[in-house]
Amino acid sequence: EDQVTQSPEALRLQEGESSSLNCSYTVSGLRGLFWYRQDPGKGPEFLFTLYSAGEEKEKERLKATLTKKESFLHITAPKPEDSATYLCALKGGSQGNLIFGKGTKLSVKP
Amino acid sequence: DSGVTQTPKHLITATGQRVTLRCSPRSGDLSVYWYQQSLDQGLQFLIQYYNGEERAKGNILERFSAQQFPDLHSELNLSSLELGDSALYFCASSQGAGEGETQYFGPGTRLLVL
Numbered sequence: 001e002d003q004v005t006q007s008p009e010a011l012r013l014q015e016g017e018s019s020s021l022n023c024s025y026t027v028s029g030l031r032g033l034f035w036y037r038q039d040p041g042k043g044p045e046f047l048f049t050l051y052s053a054g055e056e057k058e059k060e061r062l063k064a065t066l067t068k069k070e071s072f073l074h075i076t077a078p079k080p081e082d083s084a085t086y087l088c089a090l091k092g093g094s095q096g097n098l099i100f101g102k103g104t105k106l107s108v109k110p
Numbered sequence: 111d112s113g114v115t116q117t118p119k120h121l122i123t124a125t126g127q128r129v130t131l132r133c134s135p136r137s138g139d140l141s142v143y144w145y146q147q148s149l150d151q152g153l154q155f156l157i158q159y160y161n162g163e164e165r166a167k168g169n170i171l172e173r174f175s176a177q178q179f180p181d182l183h184s185e186l187n188l189s190s191l192e193l194g195d196s197a198l199y200f201c202a203s204s205q206g207a208g209e210g211e212t213q214y215f216g217p218g219t220r221l222l223v224l
Contacts, residue, residue, distance in 0.1 A: 031210040043112065043200055043215035044153070051210065087153065096208015097143060097155035097166055 002027045002092045006101035013078055013108050021073040021104045023088030032091040033071050034098060035064050037084045044087055047073075078108045113137065114216035116201050122222045128189040131219045135182055135203030141165065142184040143204075143213060144176055148197040159184055160207045191223045 005024045013019055025033065032051055036044035048057045050066040057064050061082065063074040073086055085105045089098040113136035123129055135142050144156040146169075155168035159178035170176075173191075178184045188195060198220050202213040 032212075034212065036215075041198075041218075041220070043114075043217045045112070046212055046214060049210075049212055089153075091208070091210055096141065096158055096160075096204070097168055098153075098202075098213060099155070100153040102152040 002090065002099050004088055004090055004099055004101035006086075006088050006104050008104060009102070010105045011107070013075075013106070015079055015108055015110050016077045018074070018076045018078070020075070021086055021088075021106070023071040023073070023101055024069060025071070025088075025090050026069075027090055027092035029092050030090060033066055034089045034091070035071070035073055036087040036089065038087055038103070039084050047086075075106070078106075080108045080110050082106065083108045112214040112216065114201060114203050114214055116199075116216040116219050118219060119217065120220050120222075122224065123191060124224055125191055125193060127191050127223075128187065129191065129221065131186040131188070131199055131201075131221075133184045133186070133201030133203075133216060135184070135201075136214055139203035139205050139214075140182065141204045141207060141213075142178055142182070143202040144170075144184070144186050145200045145202065145215075146197050147200060147218075153200070156186070158208065165207060188221070193223050196221055196223045 035047040038044045048064040085103040089100045115134045140161045156170040158166040202215045
């Protein structure tokens with residue numbers, strides 16, 4: 001069964017303190033690993049798609065990487081506006097839907 | 111702004127009632143997906159439509175149904191509502207049938223069943 005596990009559940013950082021969020025997965029035939037950001041009461045906002053092990057993508061202070069079993073979302077010198085829940089999702093098998101992890105709630109204090 | 115629109119934004123109703131949630135996909139997108147997000151379950155896939163046809167089904171209750179119309183907008187119908195149906199309901203859209211392409215999410219409808 002395709003599965004996604006995110007850790008930690010919550011992460012509190014000081015402004016400027018870099019860290020990483022983890023997404024472990026099991027899937028039969030990965031067709032995409034997705035990262036979304038979600039603010040409270042809002043819809044998930046697309047960040048990155050990764051398709052194969054070794055792939056990396058960057059956007060401002062965020063960098064996503066992918067191995068055969070895990071993906072990491074690295075946050076460099078975070079700012080308070082980076083506070084949000086970060087969701088990892090995968091697409092595998094023959095269906096088009098995404099399978100989501102439960103998310104990591106990130107709080108960045110000034 | 112993802113380009114996906116959902117109405118209404120909020121819905122408050124009573125147990126046993128029926129409601130309809132509406133979604134308009136991004137221009138050019140043929141697939142519409144419905145997801146439910148509750149505090150303890152996270153985002154759960156309900157159903158997918160592609161170009162008017164049901165494409166995939168997830169954890170959708172028999173009390174729930176959906177359809178996609180010729181103009182590609184979609185409606186999710188929830189009937190015989192129970193307290194446990196209170197949740198955020200999101201619609202997402204993508205260009206094709208789901209072969210690894212990105213899904214873009216709408217702002218959601220918050221349903222409260224009293």
